[in-house]
Every structure is written in C-alpha cells, then in structure tokens.
Amino acid sequence: MPTAMTFTSLQQDMRRYLERGYVVDTTVYEQLPRLINLAERAIASELKFQGFVNVVVSTLVQGTSVYEKPDRWRETVSMNFGTGTLNNSRTPLFPRSYEYSRAYWPDSTEKSQPLFYADYDYTHWLIAPTPAANYPWEIVYYQQPPLLDDDNQTNWLTDYAPNALLYRALLEATPFLKNDERIPTWSTMYSQQMQAINTQDLQKIVDRSATRKLP
Secondary structure, X not given: OOOOOOHHHHHHHHHHHHOOOOOOOXXXXXXXXXXXXXXXXXXXXXXOOHHHEEEEEEEEOOOXXXXXXXXXXXXXXXXXXXXXXXXXXXXXXXXXXXXXXXXXXXXXXXXXXXXXXXXEEOOEEEEEOEEOOOEEEXXXXXXXXXXXXXXXXXXXXXXXXXXXXXXXXXXXXXXXXXXXXXXXXHHXXXXXXXXXXXXXXXXXXXXXXXXXXXX
16 A cells, blocks of 8 residues: 655654654754654745645735735745626736835825736735725735644645755754754755656646647
8 A cells, every 4th residue: 555644754764864853862953853844834935836836815905905825835936816797807917026016106005007016025015006995805925835744644745845954954953953964865865856846847837827739
C-alpha cells in the first residue's frame, strides 16, 4: 500500500534520518515541529508554486478604499471586479504603487469606478478610486499553505512535494544540531527537488499572461 506523508510521519522520518529527536531526547523532540514550520515558511517564500495559488471572492464596498488581505497572503497575482448589467462583466484592477494611487485619487471620500490596487501595508490593500458602488470582487493570490501541526496533518507540501519538505526540514535541523557537515548533503537534495517541482510548475503556468494556442 502506498505511503503518504503526514505531520506525524514527517517527524518520525526526521528522527530516523537525524538519529535524534525521540521522546527521551527532550530538546530535539520539542524542536522538530518548529523546524518543520520553518521549512514550510522557507519553501513558501522561495518559490511560487501553482499549488500555492488561492482565489477569494469578496465585495468592494461603496465608500471604502482600504481592505484587509486574506489570511496567509504572500503576494497578489491579479484582481477583477464585476461591472455592467448585473455585474456580470469582469473588469481588471491594475497594480500600482501606493504613492501613485494616492496621487491619482487624493481624496478618498470622492467615489468612482475603481481602476487600481496598491499594497497599503503587508495586511491591507488600497483601492483607487474609492468604489462608487458595491462590486463583486475576485482576488487571485499566492498564499502560505496552512502550517502543519497535530491537528493539521497534511497540506499541499505533504501531498505534492514531500521530498522537498523532508530535505528542507533536515536542512533546518542541521544548524540546530550543530551538524554543519550535513548541510551540503541536505542542501543539494533539497535544491534538486525544488528545481524539479519548479520546472514542472513552469511548464504548466509559464506566464499567467501568456495565451496558449492549440497545434
């Protein structure tokens, strides 16, 4: 029967590879979950996988120009909102800098059909102009997958990139264990896995603005 990676099995694998981290090895035992979470964050920040893309449907609210970003947001891919009859026509919002957006629409109490979005800060967007009506709003963005723990045993990484996650977690463990001679080994194996995943992913998405033609 094929095996599948879980948060629990990943810790077991790390103990076997490291020959450390069992219950009696208290310090390392307690550190393994933290090392796994560090590995997850490192992978999410290093590469953009199609598996990390999420879509949220919300509403641009009349008179509101600042909006909270979704939980675990990392980078915006695109936005659009509904216009026309019954708001069924999708109109893109274009990315601009915060300074440009403020200069373009300096009075946020004035309202019109939105054109731009900007990062207000890490957890908020600025929409300009301030919406003149309520519009259905679709956001496509890269997210940090839900981190693994005892209650969340699997995520995209355990399902589709278990080798990369294992090798990155082992790489995170080596400085903690002061076992620096293993860094080149885990680093090479991790890089090979990430390159393979990235190449496969690029073949699928290449450029989200590209149009593919049938032969």
